[in-house]
Amino acid sequence: MKPRGLRAVGPLWQAAAVLIALGVLVPVLSLAWLALGEDLSHWSHLVRHVLPDAARNTAVLLVGVGVLVLVVGTGCAWLVTAYEFPGRRVLHWALLLPLAMPAYIVAFAYLDLLHPIGPVQGALRALLGYDSPRQWRLPDLRSMGGAIFVLGFVLYPYVYITARAMFMTQPAYLLEAARSLGEGRWGAFRRVALPLARPALAIGVSLALLETLNDIGASEFLGVNTLTVAVYTTWITRSNLPGAAQIACAMLLLVVALVLVERHGRRRQRFGSVQRMRPIGPLRLRGPLAWATTAVVASPVLIGFIAPAAYLVWETAKRLRLGQGVSDALLASLGNTLMLALGVTALAVAAGLIVAWSARQGAAGGGMRWPARLSMLGYAVPGTVLAIGLLTPGLAADAGIAQVLGLPGLPLMDLGAVLVVACIIRFLAMPVGGIEAGLARIPPALEQASRLLGENPGGTLRRVHLPLLRPAIAAGALLVFVDTMKELPATLLLRPANFDTLATWLYAEAARGTYEEGAIAALGIVLAGLLPVILLARTQLAQERPAPSAPDATHPA
Incomplete structure (x- = not known):
């Protein structure tokens, strides 16, 4: 027999979770309706003149970035796991630092650093005895190779994290058996360690490629016309929203393919209770x-x-030393960024808590858990796709509000509500996943004891689980806050008029070729991005501390 409170409160949690999950589907359904609602002339024009070049560039970029992140991430993970060398203890966590650098910031920095008359090429020419860029210069960074270089060295930590975790859990006797059969250190890695790590590598590469597909700043700065850039230019430059929606639908096919690859890799993971093996x-x-x-x-x-x-x-430092200081417009952008990030964080964590708690109740009572799975869909959808998918519902809601309340203009768009919703959908997977993991660590006996003492699900959550979930909630909130500060595509497309964040300010400065004040905005984003990297590094260090001996242990098989 269910306790009395479950009948009163349980359905409310489930209904709220279902509404949140269905809200994640709104932009995808709106995008399909917008793309399929137009005549075929748009499709024929796109197929002949737009999609071939953009799709080819996107495919080449994805292949190049995939190969680079796989080689760099896997190689570094194996070296810091299997060998002891000077600086290893620092490098094993320092390899995570590029996660703090959005790709568009790295592209922004290297465009100035590697400019033909910049410091790097100037020093190289002086070393080689040349006087001008006409005599000798490096290949132009504004190219496909430059985009692969920038994105690869920013996104390799996705592969490094998953590969290192897998290498650390592989028992030493497998490699020792390979060595006893005549394999060298390299042969044991190639024929034993690497095949066992393939599921983790597939997951890491898929995540890196999803981030590549979401990128708009680095690709546009470096002159590579990807599908994401084509969506932006078709919508903003050519004022062709249906055409942009149709390109976005083509992007969704790539997203589905990448998610299937990631799921296939995750399918190979199993957990079992075995005797602790020597790493x-x-x-x-x-x-x-x-x-x-x-x-x-x-x-x-x-x-x-x-x-x-x-x-x-x-x-x-150069700008501050010259006494130019920070402009009022940049300070206003900082305030806008913090306001947007705080609002998105509060709402996303609240929504994530509702969805994760509803899934916990569903698992305990045999109810539905699909809202939690569906709510994570948004992270796989690029920001440009979300922006186009939310534009039509946002305009329809604005029209309804204007008609009912008599408000002029577009109140939701002007207040940034549509942008906030886009960021919540994009990053909802972080608090949902983190809180679900935190709830899984809480023994069901605590909840059962609370319910036997007369508490309903809401009271049990407030008095038992929330105090225990504070670390998970704080970690999820930190990730949402920082990723909202870094988000460029959705912010660029859905921001209200005269509303700049640090990311859009940097984008505008780079488009104008003025790097000095853009560097201040970029530095602020990087400093914020260091916070989750420090948290991740501390977690990695804690996992590597020797655990107390026990007869049994659970580890990935």
Whole structure:
């Protein structure tokens, strides 16, 4: 027999979770309706003149970034796991630092650093004895190769994290058996460790490619016309919203393919209770080989974080040293960014708590759990696709509000409500996943005891679970806050008039070619982005501390 409170409160939690999950589907359904509601002439024009070039560029970019992140992420993960060399203890967490750098900021920094008359090429020409860029210059960064270079060295941590976690859980006896059968260290890695890590590698590469597909700033800065850039230019430059919606539908096919790859990789993961196995012991390297390994592992950190971060600090200090200070418009953009990030964080965490708690109640009572799975769909949808999908419902809601309340203009669009909804849908997966993981660690006996004492689900959540969920909620809130600060595509397309965030300010400065004040905005975004990276590094360090011996342990198989 169910307690009395469950009949009163349980359906309300379930209904709220269903509404939130269905809200995630609104932009996808609206996008399909908008794309299919137009005549076929738009489709024929896109197929002949727009999609071939954009799709080809997107495919080449995805393949190039996928190969680069796979090689760099897997190689660094194996080196810091299997070998001991100078600086290893620092590099194993420093390799996460590029996560704090949005790709458009790295592209912004390298466009100035690697300019033909910039500091890097100037120093190289002086070293080689050349006097001008006409005599010698590096290949132009504004190219497909430049985009692959920038995005690859920003996104490789997705593969590094998953690969390192898998290598750390592989028992040492497997490699020792391969060595006893005549394989060298490289052969044991290639024929034993790497095949076992394939599911983790598939997940990491899929996440990196989803971020590549979502990127608009780096691709446009570097002159690569991807599907995402084509959506933006078709909508904003050519004022062709149906055409942009049709390109966005083509992007959704790529998203579905990448999600299927990620799910296929996750399908291979299993968990079992087995005797604790001895992990891989790192082999100590000595002499020049050890220092060469240090240089190889440090290179991605230097390229993906240290060099662009040092550039931003230098440009910011130079501007402040010259007494130019920070403009009022940039301070207003900072205020807008914080206001938007705080609002999205509060609403996304509240929605995530409702969905995760409803899933917990559904699991306990045999109810539905699909709203929690559906609510995570938004993270896979690029920001440009979300923006187009939400525009039509937003305009319809504005028309209804104007008719009922007699308000002029577009109240929801002008107040930024549509932008807030887009960011909530985009990042709802973070609090849902984090809170679900936190709830899974809480023994059901605590909830059962609370219910036997007369508490309903709401009271049990408030008095028992919320105090225990504070770390999970704080971590999810931090991730949503920082990602909202970094979000460019949806903010660029849905922001109200005369409303700039740090990301859109930086985009405008880069488009004008004025790097000095844009560096200040970029540095602020990077400093905020360091917070979740520090949290992730601390988590990784905690996982590597020796655990107390126990007869049994549960680890990925």
